[in-house]
Amino acid sequence: MRFTTTVMLAGLCACAVQPAKAQAAAQPAAERPVGYPQDPPSVGPALGAWGDIGGSRTWLWGRGINYNLSYIGDFLGNPTGGIRQGGAYDGSIQFSLDADLAKLAGWSGATLRASAFNIQGKGLTSNVGSLMTITNAEATPTWRLFEFWVEQSFLDQKMSLRVGQLAIDSVFWVSQNAGLFISGTFGWPTINGIDMPAGAPAYPLAGPAALWRWTASDNLTVSAGIYTGDPAGNSCLQDNPQNCNRYGMPRFAGTLAIAEATYSYGDAKDLASLPGTIKLGAWYNSNRFDNLRIAADGLPLADPASDGIARRNRGDWGVYGVLDQTVYRLPGSESGGVGIFMRGGVSPGSHNLINFYVDAGVSLNGLIASRPNDTFGVAVAYAGISPDAQLADRDTFYFTGTYTPTRRYEALIEATYQAQIAPGWTIQPDIQYVINPGGRTLNPYDPAQLIKNALIVGVRTSIRY
Structure with a gap:
């Protein structure tokens, strides 16, 4: 510290x-x-x-070398709701180094990146009991290698190939307007963090990968990547997969293939234009996944007559879309105005706890004349529990007679204000409200009660050097 x-x-x-x-x-x-x-x-x-x-x-x-240090610290509490009330701190220090290998070593068209984290604190998600991680900095405290890759560009920089240890959430599913918000779901969506093994090679676990990108025109870019299917390793049996790869070492466990097409329109520098971006993508993971309801012998898992071993499904997939749109440009400003975003995705319900996800929000930048670099935003997120998981809940009640609430969905509302104190330093008050934490489940400390909707309040400070 x-x-x-x-x-x-x-x-x-x-x-x-x-x-x-x-x-x-x-x-x-x-x-x-x-x-x-x-x-x-x-x-x-x-x-x-x-x-x-x-x-x-x-x-x-x-000589082609640039380094950066950044710090994020979150101080948050839930005065009402959740599993229990209290406060928590989470934070991280990130070191990153970028090298232009043409300047450094005469390797034309090549760049290198290396980054690592020192992650601190515990975070508030365990207090709330939510599926959506309360902040995008929260992770198991440790020193951890993150990304380490080399990229080679071709065809006058219209095509590139990146190979090494990569984070999927730095390229795919990204919304520029959603980046303002603190909740982890507005970075790497909860449908991926819950459904994919170890949450996929996304913060805080990157993984071995290759990424190909092609700028087909000024408006169209195509990206495709092959990543490890489980960055924690397929022998991980712990509840927290981050403990199976505590220091961010490469793990090979199946294959996660993903592709995304990005279409941009409008001119960001033309103040009369309202630019926007549409992204469409799909992914496939080759690992095996447990069926949420059916045992290997075909009976419901909750049936005492079943063998109690979940049927294994080969492979998993999902499709998604992202929209970023400027809806108002502040006169005389290239960055001030109002932007909106929307993202959504679906996955099969038989072996995914969440089979439908959508989020949306609005951000307002520079609208206060005396605070031209401040941004305010409001966003919502919805994670739908799959029909198979709901049927499994009903099976449990039917076969055991024990009250088991049927999980439905979890939703989140976030409002935040990012104030620039100086270039590179911001203070960000934040408020969140989680509806149906855990999807609608019982409180482990009071099994007669559902986990109550939770109010989260706090502040983030962020410094970049």
Whole structure:
């Protein structure tokens, strides 16, 4: 935590060191490292000499190497509802390094990326009992390797191949407008995090993969990837698969194939235009999956006469779509305005707890004249429990006589306000309301009661150097 405190204090100093901004802006653009002050913003320019100690960062950038440090800290509590009430902290420090291998080693068209996390805290999801992870930073505390890959571009950068340890959620199912929100489901949707083994190779577990991308035209991009089917390894028997791969080492366990087509329209730089993006994708996982209701002998699993061993289904699949749309442009601004998003996906119900998912939201950026870099947003998410899982709940009641609520769905509403304190440093108050935590299940601490709807309130701080 000593290092975390140092990073946070550096961010706090950013407001007081204004002359450094002018000093950084005086550098030629080609000599400034990423984030000086290009997007995403960094606190570096505001730190004066501490932002580029001895000119080392600029020296490395001139040789094709750029590094970044970022910190996210979430302080949240559920004053009402959930399994139990309380507060929790989760956070992470991420180190990433990008190298232009043409500058560094004369390898034309090639780049390298390496990243790692120090994950802290416990998070609030265990208090709430929800399927949707309360924050997108929450994970098992540890040091963990994340991504490590090399990418080669071809055909005047219209095509590329990336090979190594990759995170699927950095490319697929991504919505730019959804990125504002804290809940984990607005990053990697809960239908994937619950249905895919170990949640798929997505934060906090990346995995061995190859990614091919083709820019077919100014409007159309096609991406396809082959990933490990289970980043925790197929011998993992723990309830928390992150414990089976605590340090983020490569694991090969089946195959997850995914493809996505992205169509963009409008001109982001034309202030009279309302740009948007449509994505359509599909995935297939080759691993075996337990049937939620039927045993290997064909009887319901809840039937005492069954063998109690779930029937195994070979393979799993899903289809999905994403829409990002600007609906209002602030006059005279390239980034200010109102954007909306919507995502949805389906998977077969026989061996997936969630077979239908949809989320949607709106974000408003720069609409307060005195706070041009602040963003406000409201979003909702819905995860539908599969019909087979509902039938399994009814079977349990029928065969045992024990009251078992039929799970239906879990839903979430989130409202958040991201305030920029200085470039590279934001404070983000957040409020969430979870409906039917766990889909509508009994509270393990009070089995006579359902888990109650939960209110979550708190704040996130985020600093990037």
